[in-house]
Amino acid sequence: MDSTLIKGLTVLEHLAGSEAPRGVSDLARSLDLTKSNVHRTLQTLVAAGYARATPAGTYECTLKLFELASSVLARIDVRQVAEPFMRALAERTQETIHLSLLDKADVIYLHKIESPHPVRAYSSIGGRAPAYCVASGKALLAYQEEALAHLPEVLQVHTSRTIPSLDLLRRELEQVRIQGFAINRGEWREGVCGLAAIVHDAMGRPGAAIGISGPADRLNPAALRRYSDVVVDVARSLSRTLGYNPITLSSHHAPRAAQGPAPSGATAEFA
Missing domain, CATH: 3.30.450.40 (GAF domain)
Structure with a gap:
C-alpha cells in the first residue's frame, strides 16, 4: 500500500468535508501527522489542482473534485x-x-x-x-x-x-x-x-x-x-x-x- 498516496487522499477528504478552509497546524492535529508532512501533501494537492491556498494562509478544495464527481454521476x-x-x-x-x-x-x-x-x-x-x-x-x-x-x-x-x-x-x-x-x-x-x-x-x-x-x-x-x-x-x-x-x-x-x-x-x- 502506498502510504504517501493514502495520506494525500486523507488530507483531501478532510479538506472536502470541512465547511471552512483549514490550516496546516489544524490538519496536522486532526490527522495526527507532522506539520511538515501535511505541508508537503498540501503543496502536492495544489500543484495537481485539487487544492488552493487562501490569502489567510489556509487551504481549501478547488472545483476539480466537483468536476470528477460530476463525471461519475453522469454515468x-x-x-x-x-x-x-x-x-x-x-x-x-x-x-x-x-x-x-x-x-x-x-x-x-x-x-x-x-x-x-x-x-x-x-x-x-x-x-x-x-x-x-x-x-x-x-x-x-x-x-x-x-x-x-x-x-x-x-x-x-x-x-x-x-x-x-x-x-x-x-x-x-x-x-x-x-x-x-x-x-x-x-x-x-x-x-x-x-x-x-x-x-x-x-x-x-x-x-x-x-x-x-x-x-x-x-x-x-x-x-x-x-x-x-x-x-x-x-x-x-x-x-x-x-x-x-x-x-x-x-x-x-x-x-x-x-x-x-x-x-x-x-x-x-x-x-
Whole structure:
C-alpha cells in the first residue's frame, strides 16, 4: 500500500468535508501527522489542482473534485431516471425522499428531494449513514448480504432503538426480504423514522434503494403501514424503467429440468 498516496487522499477528504478552509497546524492535529508532512501533501494537492491556498494562509478544495464527481454521476443513470419517481413519491407523502447506494457498511445519499414541511429529516447529497440504522441501508443490506462482512458482531448503538448485534440485524433483514421493505424506527437519529424499498437494475442487481424519511410524529407506525405499498410500488416501477424484468430473469436462470415452485423469498421484493 502506498502510504504517501493514502495520506494525500486523507488530507483531501478532510479538506472536502470541512465547511471552512483549514490550516496546516489544524490538519496536522486532526490527522495526527507532522506539520511538515501535511505541508508537503498540501503543496502536492495544489500543484495537481485539487487544492488552493487562501490569502489567510489556509487551504481549501478547488472545483476539480466537483468536476470528477460530476463525471461519475453522469454515468450513474439511476439518478436521472429516478427523478420523476422521487418527485411523485414526494408529492404523495410530503416527506423527504432519498435515493441511496451502499458503500461497504454505509449508505450514501445519491439524490434527495426535501419535504415541504418546516420540520423534516435533514441530510445532504453525498452524506453517509450507517446502513444498519436507516431504512434504505437495511433494504440494501437485505439483498447485498456480503456487505455484512464489514460489520462487527456487536454494533455501535446510536439511539435506544438501534439494532445492537449482527445476529439481530440478520433476523430483521430476513423480515425485510419477506415483506419487501425496510423500516427505520429512529435507529440513527432520535425521532427520525423512515421506510425504503430496493431498486433493481436491468441485470437484476440490487443497485439502489428509494425511501422516505421524516419526524416520528408524522411517520408513526400507522403512517409507515399506509406508505409501505406506495414506496414498494415506486421502487418496483423504477426498477422496471431501469430494465428490470423478474420474469425474464427467472426464465433465463431457471434449470431446464422440471421446475418446482420458486424458493421461499424469491419474489420477496414484491411480497
